[in-house]
Amino acid sequence: MILFKPGQRPITNPCLIVASNGRSGSTLMFDALWKAQKRRRVWPKPKATFEMDLAQAELHQGSLVKTHDFPGGLRGRDNVKVLFCYGPTKDSALSVYSVLGRYGRDWINQHFAHLHAKGTFEDLFKYDVLNQAEQMRQWATFENVPVLCLSYDAIWRRQSEVADFLELNFTLPERTERAKKSIPDEILDQASAVYDPIDAVLSELPELFVASTKYADILNRLPSQRSAA
Numbered sequence: 542m543i544l545f546k547p548g549q550r551p552i553t554n555p556c557l558i559v560a561s562n563g564r565s566g567s568t569l570m571f572d573a574l575w576k577a578q579k580r581r582r583v584w585p586k587p588k589a590t591f592e593m594d595l596a597q598a599e600l601h602q603g604s605l606v607k608t609h610d611f612p613g614g615l616r617g618r619d620n621v622k623v624l625f626c627y628g629p630t631k632d633s634a635l636s637v638y639s640v641l642g643r644y645g646r647d648w649i650n651q652h653f654a655h656l657h658a659k660g661t662f663e664d665l666f667k668y669d670v671l672n673q674a675e676q677m678r679q680w681a682t683f684e685n686v687p688v689l690c691l692s693y694d695a696i697w698r699r700q701s702e703v704a705d706f707l708e709l710n711f712t713l714p715e716r717t718e719r720a721k722k723s724i725p726d727e728i729l730d731q732a733s734a735v736y737d738p739i740d741a742v743l744s745e746l747p748e749l750f751v752a753s754t755k756y757a758d759i760l761n762r763l764p765s766q767r768s769a770a
Contacts, residue, residue, distance in 0.1 A: 553602075554602050554603045555602070555603075555620050555621050555622045556600040556601060556602060556603065556604045556605075556606060556620055556621045556622075557574060557578070557604075557605050557606070557621075557622055557623075557624070557707055557709070558595075558600070558605075558606045558607075558608060558615075558621055558622070558623040558624070559571045559574065559605070559606070559607045559608070559623075559624050559626065560607075560608050560609065560610070560612070560623055560624070560625045560626070560680060561609060561625065561626040561627060561676075562609070562626075562627050562628070562630065562633055562656075562671070562673045562676040562677065563609055563633050563637070563652065563655075563656055563671060563673070564628070564632070564633040564636040564637060565626045565627050565628035565632075565633055565693045566626045566628065566691075566693040566696050567607060567626040568607075569696070569713070569714070570624060570626055570691075570696065570703075571589075571605065571607045573711045573712060573713050573714070574605055574624075574707070574709060574711050575589045575605055576711065576712070577709050577710060577711035577712070578603075578605050578709065581603075581709075586603075587603045587604050587605060588601065588604045588605070589604070589605045589606075589607075590604065590605075590606055590607075591606070591607045591608065591655075592606050592607070592608045592610065593608070593609075593610060593654070593655055594610060594614065595608055595610045595611075595612070595613075595614030595615055596613070596614030597614070598614070600618060600620065600621055602620055609655040609656045609657075609676075610655075610657070611657070611675070611676065611679050611680075612679055612680055612683040612685070612686075612688070613679070615683070615685060615686050616685045617685075618685075618686055619686075621686050621687075622686070622687045622688075622689075622706070622707060623680075623686060623687065623688040623689070624688075624689050624691060624703065624706075624707065625680040625681070625688055625689070625690045625691065625752070626691050626693065626696075627676075627677060627680075627690060627691070627692060627693070627743070628692065628693035628694070629693075629736070629740045629743070630669070630673040630674065630736045630739045630740055630743070631732050631733065631735075631736035631737060631739075631740055633671070633673060634665055634666065634671065634673075634732055634735075635722060635724060635728075635729075635732055636722075637649065637652065637662075637665060637671070638665060638666075638724065638728065638732075639722040639723075639724065641662070646662075649662050650662075653670075653671070656671045656672060656676075657672060658670050658671050658672065659672065666728060666731035666732050666734075666735055667731075667735070668735060669735060669736070669739065669764075673736075673739065674739045674763045674764065677743060677760060677763070678760045678761075678763060680752060681746065681750075681752050681753075681756050681760060682752060682753065682754050682756055682757050682760060683752050684752060684753060684754060687706070687751070688751065688752035689703065689706045689707075689749070689750075689751055689752075690746070690750050690751070690752055691703060691748075691749055692746075692748040692749065694748065695748035695749050696713065696716075697713060697716050698748075699748065699749045700713055702749060703749075706751075738764050739763060739764060742759060742760070742762050742763050742764075743763075745759050746759060
């Protein structure tokens with residue numbers, strides 16, 4: 542697999558960014574990369590932050606950043622590499638629904654803000670309120686900086702290739718099956734109606750790939766976003 546574009550110049554000790562559509566393995570990857578980053582003998586010492594707005598973020602050399610922002614704020618940057626984690630949009634939405642009782646409304650509201658949601662929790666199964674399709678459309682075709690897109694199901698299988706791309710060896714925790722969620726059939730039906738058409742298109746993408754405009758033909762078939770009335 543080719544992880545770099547022809548003529549793309551090497552980046553020395555870049556800022557590593559872990560982006561995602563939410564609930565798709567980005568926290569797991571961020572934690573693993575942070576443990577590896579802290580072991581490196583580099584100066585300045587690496588920092589780990591969450592950035593809601595990449596355009597306003599100070600992306601320091603050797604630092605590690607997590608975000609749910611869109612990639613536009615990275616235009617003109619020359620010292621970053623991105624790992625974009627994604628998974629089925631329906632699973633992501635159902636995961637958000639299932640953690641309301643554990644994390645509470647404040648966490649939900651914060652998560653919606655991080656994803657620049659166009660609506661509220663009550664809209665979660667009315668339309669793609671968390672902009673997951675648009676996240677995929679933009680990140681998977683963004684060529685201004687090196688972006689490696691990684692499906693959640695491929696995290697453990699493709700670890701060595703991710704390490705090669707990031708030029709950072711890291712250790713993942715042992716994979717455990719996600720806990721089954723108790724979700725009413727009515728909600729499952731609503732989730733399927735909204736997100737299955739999106740996931741059908743995304744299933745045509747490779748499980749690991751470097752972002753490129755060549756995927757635009759697939760992603761342009763994504764259902765258009767319907768905003769709240």
